[in-house]
Amino acid sequence: MSDNGKTTVRMTIDGRSIDAPVGATILEVARANGIDIPSLCYHPGVEAFGACRLCVVEITKPNWEGWKKLVTSCLYPVEEELIVSTRSEEVIENRRVVLDLQLARVPDSDVIRQMAAKYGIHDTSYEKRKDADTCIMCTICVRVCEAIGANAIATLSRGPEKYVDVPNIDACIGCGACALSCPTDAIPMTEENGVRHIWDKDFELVRCEVSGEPIGTPEQIKHFAEKSGLPESYFTKSDRQRKKETAADLARVMLG
Amino acid sequence: MSRKRLFVTPYRCIDCKNCEVACSFVHTRDPRKPSLTRVRSYTLRNDVKSVVLCLQCDDAACQRVCPTGALERDPETGAINRNDKCILCKACTIACPFGNIHFDPTNVEIVKCDVCEGDPACAKYCPTGALVWAEKPIPDEKVEENVEVRTLPWAMTMPVR
Numbered sequence A: 001m002s003d004n005g006k007t008t009v010r011m012t013i014d015g016r017s018i019d020a021p022v023g024a025t026i027l028e029v030a031r032a033n034g035i036d037i038p039s040l041c042y043h044p045g046v047e048a049f050g051a052c053r054l055c056v057v058e059i060t061k062p063n064w065e066g067w068k069k070l071v072t073s074c075l076y077p078v079e080e081e082l083i084v085s086t087r088s089e090e091v092i093e094n095r096r097v098v099l100d101l102q103l104a105r106v107p108d109s110d111v112i113r114q115m116a117a118k119y120g121i122h123d124t125s126y127e128k129r130k131d132a133d134t135c136i137m138c139t140i141c142v143r144v145c146e147a148i149g150a151n152a153i154a155t156l157s158r159g160p161e162k163y164v165d166v167p168n169i170d171a172c173i174g175c176g177a178c179a180l181s182c183p184t185d186a187i188p189m190t191e192e193n194g195v196r197h198i199w200d201k202d203f204e205l206v207r208c209e210v211s212g213e214p215i216g217t218p219e220q221i222k223h224f225a226e227k228s229g230l231p232e233s234y235f236t237k238s239d240r241q242r243k244k245e246t247a248a249d250l251a252r253v254m255l256g
Numbered sequence B: 001m002s003r004k005r006l007f008v009t010p011y012r013c014i015d016c017k018n019c020e021v022a023c024s025f026v027h028t029r030d031p032r033k034p035s036l037t038r039v040r041s042y043t044l045r046n047d048v049k050s051v052v053l054c055l056q057c058d059d060a061a062c063q064r065v066c067p068t069g070a071l072e073r074d075p076e077t078g079a080i081n082r083n084d085k086c087i088l089c090k091a092c093t094i095a096c097p098f099g100n101i102h103f104d105p106t107n108v109e110i111v112k113c114d115v116c117e118g119d120p121a122c123a124k125y126c127p128t129g130a131l132v133w134a135e136k137p138i139p140d141e142k143v144e145e146n147v148e149v150r151t152l153p154w155a156m157t158m159p160v161r
């Protein structure tokens, strides 16, 4: 609730009048209303960080006397009387610069290439990074790992040299959420013969005690059992095996 | 207002797989992906047939284990739905004691029964009444007699929400 007890604010996005919940960000409200704002570092499941600047929009207010400014919509909370433009010339130009720079950073990323192409950029106007991987430094992996509570991933170094890594490999529980959540598939993960390989480490997977299917790393299972307070016996079988057993239990109970 | 629920009566199941096909088609629009069904029917030992899908537990293990609040109850349908806060840690798929939440590697997402947002296709295509979407269960002597059926071994109550 806002100071005056209201739970919504009346605002405008691209000429549309919208009642937005207090505390929400411009990005959330726009998307909830079917207005697309592109983003790279935003993930609804983790805290917003404002790293990529692709989500920048233009804002003004009736009493700003024509004065406007660009803000990162994934961080900026909605306000009464806010007037937002998600497609002004400045906004589009900002997106072009962000994507042009990203394309120089990760020339081989299909995701970025496709996004850039939408804004008419097919080749970067900057110097391409040498030996580039596909990491765009959105830090979603860092925040995902934090949300899980493992805190294994960090950003190291500074400026253009900055990169993400796992400084303390013992903290990594091998759950793979970082790799699966990465928007540009920059974190390699493989699973073969019951061994998961991620961040240059091999995790021997725990197998379903009945079917033998690999279900997760021992570290992952221990971590989630502890965090949730659920007994470890909840984490001993594959979903497929459990489902079948549930079906059998239901049948047994029914038939007496 | 009385609300519709999914009534599951496993002994009526004939394992025809209509529910599985309907489920995967509704959720993927791809009839070639039967593996993505959220409901499963089985022919078990001694030729016993049975069907199972998410029980939408009151105190759900998947919800408890989820670090981001990505599993949310829809007050309208009673179903627990996976929202876009999911970070793909797969904890829920291991924790569910009934095996009713899965990882779909093709679309890289967590999938579970959402009762088709209040119009479950499985029930529509079930020819025997093993799955029924209604306000009340179909009267059934066998079920009436068997009081046990309402309290499953895991202190879970039928019908499915």
Ligand code: SF4
Pocket: B062, B065, B066, B067, B068, B069, B070, B071, B082, B085, B086, B087, B088, B089, B090, B091, B092, B093, B110
């Ligand atoms: S995989 Fe997604 S829905 Fe499941 S526990 Fe992890 S964050 Fe929650």
Ligand code: FES
Pocket: A038, A039, A040, A041, A042, A049, A050, A051, A052, A053, A054, A055, A056, A072, A073, A074, A075
């Ligand atoms: S999505 Fe807002 S700064 Fe990246």
